[in-house]
Amino acid sequence: MPEQVLGLINPGMSLIFAVGALILWLRDRGKRYLLGFVLAPLAIGVSLSINHFTPNPEALLPRVGMHTFSLLASISFAWAACTRLGKSTPLKTWLATAVFVGILNAIAVSVESFAASLFVVNAACGIVFVMAAQLLAQAGSRAIVDRVLVWLFALIAAQFFVRPVVVIMMEGAMTATEYRESVGYAILTASAAIMTLLLASAVLAAVLSDQIRDLQLRSQSDALTGLPLRRGFEERVERTLGESEEVETPLSLILADIDHFKQVNDIWGHQVGDRAIATFGELIARTIRNTDHAGRIGGEEFCVLVWDCTAREAEGLAERLRKSWAAMAHEGISEDVRLTASFGVTAINRGEGYARAFSRADQALYEAKEAGRDRVVVAGERRGRSVEPIHASGRDLEERVTSAA
Incomplete structure (x- = not known):
């Protein structure tokens, strides 16, 4: 030519x-x-x-x-x-x-x-x-x-x-x-x-x-938060697990649940509860990296797959999320009340499937709830680390629910 x-x-x-x-x-x-x-x-x-x-x-x-x-x-x-x-x-x-x-x-x-x-x-x-x-x-x-x-x-x-x-x-x-x-x-x-x-x-x-x-x-995304729902999130997890095996990159899982969420709906109404869920999803989305994946897997329950991250590093991420969430004020909720969340964290072992890792994170989340909520528990640690109260008023949501009753 x-x-x-x-x-x-x-x-x-x-x-x-x-x-x-x-x-x-x-x-x-x-x-x-x-x-x-x-x-x-x-x-x-x-x-x-x-x-x-x-x-x-x-x-x-x-x-x-x-x-x-x-x-x-x-x-x-x-x-x-x-x-x-x-x-x-x-x-x-x-x-x-x-x-x-x-x-x-x-x-x-x-x-x-x-x-x-x-x-x-x-x-x-x-x-x-x-x-x-x-x-x-x-x-x-x-x-x-x-x-x-x-x-x-x-x-x-x-x-x-x-x-x-x-x-x-x-x-x-x-x-x-x-x-x-x-x-x-x-x-x-x-x-x-x-x-x-x-x-x-x-x-x-x-x-x-x-x-x-x-x-x-x-x-497959949640209309409220924009994050994938359980099915879409799990499909992403399965793909990422395969990629992680190929390049030998560590993965960790964070399971998060908003504390006393039923009482939020009961006291302030479902619209306020929906806004709180949307805000929590936005907080997660802007805190994680492009290589991480987050999803809303239940009503007020969220899961994050963290790429190239050990359990201890994932604990640091969960702690940042916990502190940021506990410091937020929410439209429609009394100014002297702050919502909190509990977190379960685990590393995903090489060759391990999502279901087993999720079960371990879920158990860690349960222990965080049992230990008093508003804390992060890493799988294998029987108790969450003690946390300083962030609520300026000194009354957490549980006390607010009691007084409202």
């Missing part, structure tokens, strides 16, 4: 994928990583357009601009793909690297070393993709589309290191103008089109699978 046609196809194809990602983001603006999938193909299109259509490819501005947009596209793809799976990225390091590479590239252009410029930028893009491939692999997702993304990131990283070597071996020393008219440039343009098509297609497939899964989960 003539280079002129490829020069038009690549930016056009990039624009199509950017628009597709933008439409998906507009449907769900809470997923900010989708903006990375918008920016990446746009940056690729700009880079290829500068490279193909600039009148003077030897000039400093188009050369630095082209390579800057190429590196920006790599960083955007890597950040978005890793963020989607809940992996934090060294974004500041990557951006600092982009600035450093820009300086090196400007120096290479000023001394008219096209080969050095080509190597520096491609190596920087390759390093970003290598790091992203490692982070994606560490995420441990067993979904086919996520495994394909890992291999694609690794393949693209490899071609960034190999491609400039092959071009130089084929063409020898050359200027930017000679390179743009060479067979090596035609090969690079064609390979860029193929790689962009493969990567963008895999990314869109992954994002679409997320959207489909979200729709399925919403059908």
Whole structure:
């Protein structure tokens, strides 16, 4: 295919994928990583357009601009793909690297070393993709589309290191103008089109699978809290248990129950009780990480599966939830009353099923209730740790119920 046609196809194809990602983001603006999938193909299109259509490819501005947009596209793809799976990225390091590479590239252009410029930028893009491939692999997702993304990131990283070597071996020393008219440039343009098509297609497939899964989960979600109901939560747990076995990552389970909830409904009414449940669900949702899972598994009972977390670390999370909940005031409930919750915590042993771990957490929760409520008990510990009362008035809900009677 003539280079002129490829020069038009690549930016056009990039624009199509950017628009597709933008439409998906507009449907769900809470997923900010989708903006990375918008920016990446746009940056690729700009880079290829500068490279193909600039009148003077030897000039400093188009050369630095082209390579800057190429590196920006790599960083955007890597950040978005890793963020989607809940992996934090060294974004500041990557951006600092982009600035450093820009300086090196400007120096290479000023001394008219096209080969050095080509190597520096491609190596920087390759390093970003290598790091992203490692982070994606560490995420441990067993979904086919996520495994394909890992291999694609690794393949693209490899071609960034190999491609400039092959071009130089084929063409020898050359200027930017000679390179743009060479067979090596035609090969690079064609390979860029193929790689962009493969990567963008895999990314869109992954994002679409997320959207489909979200729709399925919403059908299994609690209208009051937005959290999955028992069935949806247990399906998530089963998937996560399998992923945990593959990557040997510890899991823990937290079972939580609002104390004296029947009395809340009896004294202040079911609408107030519903608002309290919704607030408790919101507290859990904003406290846990993206890699954790929470669900409403009963009337006022909630469960949290905590990823990469020991029982002692999960106890710390449960304690933060307990303190935050006990400090909250609630609309419709007397100002001198604070609701409390009890928590049972356990680690999930390697090879153990959800049912056995849940039974152990449930027993720990029962012990927390028996020990006086408003406390956290770790499975195997007969009594919860003593807690300081948080209620400023000195009257807890049980006393309020007694006085109301």
